[in-house]
Structures are given as structure tokens and as C-alpha cells.
Amino acid sequence: MTEILRHLGRYELCRRIAAGGMGEIFVAKSRGAGGFEKTVIIKTILPHLAEEQEFVTKFLDEGRIVVNLTHGNIVPVFDMGEENGEYFIAMEYVPGRDLREVLRQLHEERRAMPVELALHITAELAKGLAYAHRKTDADGVPLGIVHRDVSPSNVLISREGEVKLIDFGIARATGKISKTMSGRIQGKCCYMSPEQAAGRPVDARGDIFAAGVLLYELLTGCRPFEGDSDLETLEMVRVCAFDAPSILNHEVSDELDAIVARALAREPEQRYQSIDELQIAVTQQLYGNGYTVTSRDVATFLEQLFPKGVEPDVLRKARNSASSGPLDLDAALNLELDRLDRADATPSQGFVDPHLATAPALTTPVILAQELLVSSATPSVYAAGSDKSADPGTGSGTGSVQPVSTRPANGFKRWLAIAVALGLVIGAVAAIATWGPQASGMLTVESEPAGARILINGAQLVGVATPHTLALPAGTHNVQLSLEGYVPKSFTLELERRQELTIFGADARLTPVSINGEARRFEISTRPSGAALVANGMELGIAPQKLSLGPQDVVNLVATHPDCDPGTYTLSHSHATESIVLTLKCADSPVRAPQESVAATQETPQIRTRPIGAQASKILVTFDSVPTGATVEVNGAVLGRAPIQASFAPDDVLNVRGMLAGHTMIESTRRASSIPNARLAFSFVPLEMGCLDFRALEPAHNELAINGRWLEGRRMMLKAHPLPAGNHTITVRNPDAKREETFSFNIEPGSRCTYLGVWKPER
Incomplete structure (x- = not known):
């Protein structure tokens, strides 16, 4: 049996999903003959406000406006009425998410909305606004509807990927009897136009400005105007200074920067003069760059962003209340948290600025067997912070090539852990016995002309060129030769244990690229x-x-x-x-x-076998890392990114440094001949990370340096800029104003960013 809160008119109110200072919102059911049932949203006025005629008139104005709006990008109103002095509006229920929830989820995942989806959503929103702006009465007289509250919470994305505009609660239509209550500024400060923030008359170009703010937020993950308080935000809106979106998101083109700048022009006369113009500009940008976006693409994006369900769990339970009882504890808590979150006035967080470094996620820890195969008398791996001396053959530094240390549980688990450890030791001993000099072969690579770069199994040999001899483990290998001005050549060969092979002759001859002698x-x-x-x-x-x-x-x-x-x-x-x-x-x-346009050719090389001779003059060392991609530096010279290989004399002492953003730096000193199986792998430990939200207001566009490192260009803000936990400094410099100042701040670990606002205007 359906449990309902109460009846209101012909509607059964099932769940209250939101409550504010002016009204409440319910999920309700409308029932009819033959088992007809429809889920709707009911908006009501709080009882004490129902006694204020001015507010009631304004509430009814919304219903009168929206009930006449029939467009695919506007949520329709079905009904409006009054019962026992309680006024209500009934509108379509749209399963999905509003853009505020989408932006919040993107921030939590530290990623940006794809540019093409931001353009598509803005274009769809513009279509709905354009219809409302053009709406006429029965005599063809324009109603002059202006939404005046275009913001993420008023834009819904349905489960099917449709974009719908809601809440014309403060919309103004020419000829309507209601006026802005008591001359108050209404709407959300961050999305107001400068004229609205100043209390001046607002027309359709105010909605264009708000749509531009929304587009900016979709592209960058942060709002262009957001201060510590509503007063500060209003002042920022009036000044109308902001960073170009491309500063915060490299995927944004200069043409798209120009579209946003025009939509956000301070003076209405400098903006697009109709929302249709903005819609056309955005659509041209979308299709002009080869994007084709459909509602299905938006729906797929939403499904991936909310894998537990596009429709919020609380709303789904409310919609299905006919077959369920009262909210369970989890649903009730979620509902209350959502209500508090909707009322939360704290600034929103943007996604990580693509310009700036981020900490990559740590993958599952892996210990490479080669690093474990070492003598117990001369251990080559130490935990981070080890004070082991940096003699050749040992590791040292703030971090090190690090083994995984576990503590077995008592009882059976302890014995199981010991058994596994013994198995690893036995396997290591067997590997040492098998993987020795006898398991290697010698390969000599020649080319005509000499001096070609050598890549073995996709890894470039740093600092060597043909002709070159190196030791390789027995097995199948791919060898590629690359030389400027010649077509790259690729070989696949099989090297047996203790065999010496040579790539030579006509098959090692490189074909020159045909070019003339001019500049x-x-x-x-x-x-x-x-x-x-x-x-x-x-x-x-x-x-x-x-x-x-x-x-x-x-x-x-x-x-x-x-x-x-x-x-x-x-x-x-x-x-x-x-x-x-x-x-x-x-x-x-x-x-x-x-990228080079000349493809490598795959050939079978001419190989000759020759007797076993002297030992190799060089050792090919492979440098690897977990996670992959660490920068490897040997004796002060950067080799490149792991995995990478380089050749060294057996007696060379290698001062190796591994660096990976967001992780502790690792240092190790080894003699080339002492590296087990010529493979050195670093296991990185992630730093505790936090983030910084920064804004300098007056002057607005400044040069910034964090911990003495200058960022590119000028900007007025940083959003969710990742930094390790701890103390940092930021230097703000404006050459035009001849002003420079350094500020200290502390970063706490976690996803909640530290906020620092400086150079605020004096009042």
C-alpha cells in the first residue's frame, strides 16, 4: 500500500526532496482512471509567505509564465492551483542530474568536462532561452521573458542526455503585475550580469551573460567571479575581470576564448545581442572542429560519471514510493545531506588546471623480481628515509628502491606468509642460477651509414649509436635503427644463449629520404x-x-x-x-x-654467427619505475622517462635519481656491474597532496610564482592547484602596478583546497 505524506489537490505528496526559506519541493503522484499514474514535482509556498500577497503574486507569475512555454529544453509546468490557502505548481519530473551535481562530481574526480560536451550543453541551453525570449502572447505581442537565474542548479541533464532549463521563479515578463520584491537583487551572485548586480534594468542580454558564465564554468571547472562573500562577488561582477578559459584549460581554443569574452562583456551593447547569436557561435565552434555530439553521448558521459545511477538514489526511492515504505536511515541521511548541501554557500571547487602538475594515481604496488635478487650481505633496497651510506652498490636518498613490507597475522596466516616467503626465496635462487651470463647473448648492430640511433624492444639506447655491441637476454627482440634523413628500419631476431649475432651488410643499409639542397x-x-x-x-x-x-x-x-x-x-x-x-x-x-611521417620498415636482417669472444665492453641497463613514467637522471644528466635503457662500462658508478610528480624523489648509487640482471626499478611512494584556490583581485592579472617557480603568463586565480601538504609560498607580481609581494600558506592533505585571497580592493 502506498504511504503518502498528504494530498494536495489531485496529487499525492510522496517525499519532500528539498526545503528552503520560501517553499518546499515534493515528489508526487498524479493518478487517474484505468491505473493511470504519473510522477511529478510539486513546488509549494511556505504558509507564512502565503500570507504575503506580493510573494504569492510573484509565485503565480512563475506558473503563468512557464505554463505557456512548450519547448524540449524547458521543463514543462502541467498545473497550478491552490487548496486551503496553500499554493502549488506541478511540473514534469526529470530523472537525471543538475549541472551543479555534474560539476561537483568532476571536481571530486579531478577532471574536466570535455570541451565538445560543454559546447553542446550550452547550445541546448541557448535554444531553450531563445524560445523563452521570443515567446509572445495570444495577440503576437512579445512577453519579454527573461529568466534572470541561469545557473548550474537550474539546468537539468536527463537520464537520456537531454538538457532542460528549470525554475523561472524570478523570471520577469513585460506586463506581469509582480515586481522585484522590495527592490531586492535576486538571483545567484556568481551568475549575475553587471547591470543586474548594480540593480539596473535587466533584459535578455543578462541571460546571455549568465550563459557565458555557465559556459566558462563548464570549460574550466571554476567560476569567473567568486569572492569570499556575496559583496565581494558582486564587486567582481561589476569590475568584470577574469582569466581567459584557455589559461585554465589547454583544450580551449582562441576562438572559444573569444566567444566567452564576448558573452561576458561588461557592457550589454558589447555582448551578443540575442541568445540565438551565442547559440550559433557555439554550434559553429562545435561542428567547425569536427565534433558531433548527440544526446546519447551526453547520456553515456553521465552514466560514466555516476556509475551507481544517473538518477539520485533518494529521488529514485521517492519515485518508487508506491512500492516502498518510509525512507530508510541511509536514504533519510542522504536526503538531509543533500538539503544541507543545496544550502551550502561555500565556493565551488574547479577541476585541476590542466596547465599545472598533478599527482598521478598510485597503481598497485609491484616488486620487480630483479630488484629482490641481491645478496643479503649487500642489500640494494632500503625504505624511504634510510640513512644507509651511498657507497657503490647501495641505495640512498629521501626515498629508495623500496620493497613492500608486510606484517603477517597470527596463527595460520603467519605460517602461510612464511611459506610464501620461502617460495619466493627458492624462486629467486632458481632465477639467479638460471639468469646469469650464460643466459645472455651478444648482439652487434651496424648500419650504413654509421651513427644511427638504436632502439631495443621500443626503448632507445641513450648515448650510443651504430656500430655498437651489447649483451641481451636470450629470446626474441625487436631492433630499430633511426637516423636523421633516412627511413627508419626495424628488425626482429631470435637470440640464443651464449650466441653472438651481428646485423650488417645490405640489410643494415639505410635508405636516404629524398630532399633538395635548399634551405x-x-x-x-x-x-x-x-x-x-x-x-x-x-x-x-x-x-x-x-x-x-x-x-x-x-x-x-x-x-x-x-x-x-x-x-x-x-x-x-x-x-x-x-x-x-x-x-x-x-x-x-x-x-x-x-611524430615522423616516414614509417619504419620491418625486415628480416642478415645475421652472421661468430665465436664467443671477450666479454662485452658495455652493459645495457634498463631503468623502470612503479608507477611508470618517472624521469631518470644518471650522474646529473637526464636520460628520459622510464622504462628506458642506456649502456655503461661495467666499472661505471651510477648516481641515479628517479623523479615523479606527486611522489617522493628516489636516489640510488650503484656500480653498473652490481645491478642484478642490469635492471633497476624504482617503487615510488606518493606524497600527501592537497590543493590551493587562489585569487588576486586588484590588480587582477598578475605573474605568479609558487615556491619560487614562475607560472606561465598572467592570471588572477588558481583553482584546485595541486601541492604537497605542508608550508609553501606564492609570489604575486604586477609589473604595470610596480607591485610584488610574497605570501605564505599551509596546505592540508585531502580534497578540500586551502583558499588564499590577496590584494583585495579597499573600501
């Missing part, structure tokens, strides 16, 4: 864009840049970007392509080598 012009870009380029020590400027090279010219390119590791590339006149992309390794993106 060539190269275009150099970076990923992410905007990195600073240096060629042979001379600054080229910010990428992309063009560079001309003569037949004899060779340049060493270096690309640097804030919070990314530097990238290097050697470019000559004979390079296969004239478009070079330097992909930098940042904390949130995988590293990729510059």
Missing part, C-alpha cells in the same frame, strides 16, 4: 601548446615557431613548460618531415616521441 623551413609546435622554445641556446619564443635550416645546419631544440619536464629534440636539414611536435611529459598526460 628548409620547419614548423615546431609543442604538446601542450605554449611551451618556450630554445634552439642551440637561443630563445625562439613561445611555440609554435618556424625555423629555417640550411643543408649543413643542426640544432638542438629544448622546450620548457611550467610543471612539465623539459623536452629535447635534435633537428637537422635532412629531417624527414617539416612539422615537428615536441610532446612534453606532464603529470596528467603520457609522453610521446615527436
